[in-house]
Amino acid sequence: MKIMRIAPVLALIFLVAGTRANAQEVSSSDGVEWDLSGRIQLQHTYNTDVEADASSTNNGFRIRRARLQTKVTLNSWVQAKIQIDVRDNKPRLKDAEGKLKLSKNVAFRFGQFKVPVWREELRSSSKLLLVERSAAAEFLVDELLSARHIGVELNGKLIKGLSFAVNYSNGAGEGGREDAGRSKSMSVNNGKMVSGRLNASLGKHFQVGVSGVSNSLGVNIDSLDNRGTISTLAADFGVYLPLGLDVEGGLALGRKSAELTGNADQSFVLADITGRxxxxxxxxxxxxxxxxxxxxxxxxxxxxxxLANDESIHLRFGPAVYFGKHARFQVNGELAMPTAEGASSIFLVRSQFTLNL
Structure with a gap:
């Protein structure tokens, strides 16, 4: 069983070993181009809110990411990408997408990949400004409003400096299979998710984006019927100055329908700003x-x-050093401050080595 689980990874490794090249890009005799890459991230976390005793620990290491990726260019119009993560000895498919270039400025994607929502989420984990993404980004992922989904997408450029993406997917998250005969659940076979994004580049140093997404969730079983929608509208920006200063931020306003919550419409607000x-x-x-x-x-x-006093504020900060173009070491302090009465703040120290292959 273990061999079957790591078979996809072994296949990619053998592919790399069997090619005659000195770099990550490989060209075959039939004109197909292969671009092979990977990522190793070792993370250490120390949680001051947890007391180390005989039964538990408050610090330790883990493999945060161990990814192997291959991109294939079949011709001028057809591309594909597969990415596998094998952290915690549990191989998982991250990206599996095909891309058809319909014209000079329009492309069609299909498979599993990130939906076009929230600038920070769309930034590769190899290039995050801090060790982890923000609590705002995590909220969107947990509510099945961003990150990876299975579906189709049309994207491209409308005019110079203005790009678009329209996505239609299961809305069940990464690996969320939906097909005929599968039972319905809170996120499976109860509707689909529609998302879209516009991103404008205003010169070399400033970008602004707007994303919208609506997902159908809930289930109808016997007397229980909580089928409804959750949606959000998010605006984000990026400032990239030549003096080495980058700033990204975003604001998201969202809503859960009364049918989904079982009571009344519920609104949520998310905000984040991060600089480097x-x-x-x-x-x-x-x-x-x-x-x-x-x-x-x-x-x-x-x-x-x-609701009063259910919000939270999260601070993250820390230095990083680079050892060439492909290796980085980061140390972050992370402070979560809930406003609920009696709730305590939680402070973590998170360190991470990243090696991009």
Missing amino acids: WRHRFNKENTSLVDVVEFAAGVSYVEPNSD
Whole structure:
């Protein structure tokens, strides 16, 4: 059984070993181009809210990500990508997509990939400003409003500097299979999800995006019928200055329908802003470290606007150093501050080594 679970990974490794190339890009005799890459992230977390005793620990290591990816260009019009994650000895399919270029400015995607919602979520985990994504981004993932889904998408450029994406998917999340005969549940076979995004590049240093998404959730079993919708409208921006300063942020306003909550419409508010300053040493620098940076961010999560003292504020901050172009070490302090009466703040120290292959 273990061999069957790692078979996809072994197949990709044998493919890499059997090609004659000195780089990650490989061209075969029939004109097909292969681009092979991967990522290893080792993370250590120390939780000050947990007391280490004989039965539990408050710190330790884990493989946060161990990914292997291959991109294939079959011709000028057809591309494909497969990405597998094998962390915790549990192989999982992350991306499996095909892309058909319909014209110079329009493409059609199908398979499993990230839906076009929230700038921070669309940023690769190999290039996050901080160790983890924000609490606002995590909320959208937990509510099945962002991250990976199975479906189809039309995307491209409307005019110079303005791109679009329209996605239609299961809305059941990563690996959320839906087909004829499968039982219905809270997120399976109870409707579909529609999402879209516009992103405008206003010069070289500023971008602004708007995303919208609506997902059908809930289930109808016997006397229980809580089928409804959850939706959000999000605006985000990115500022990328030549002095090594990057700032990204976003605001999302959302709603759960009364049918879904079983009571009344429920509104939520999410916000995040994160900045990073980077300094690159001159080319004559011969030390192991060639780039240093410091990043900090603050997030606000209000899960129900009708309830008092249920919101939380999250602070994250810390330095990072780069060892060449492919290796980075980050240390972040993370402070979660719930406003509920009697709730305590939680402070974590999260460290991570990243090696991009």
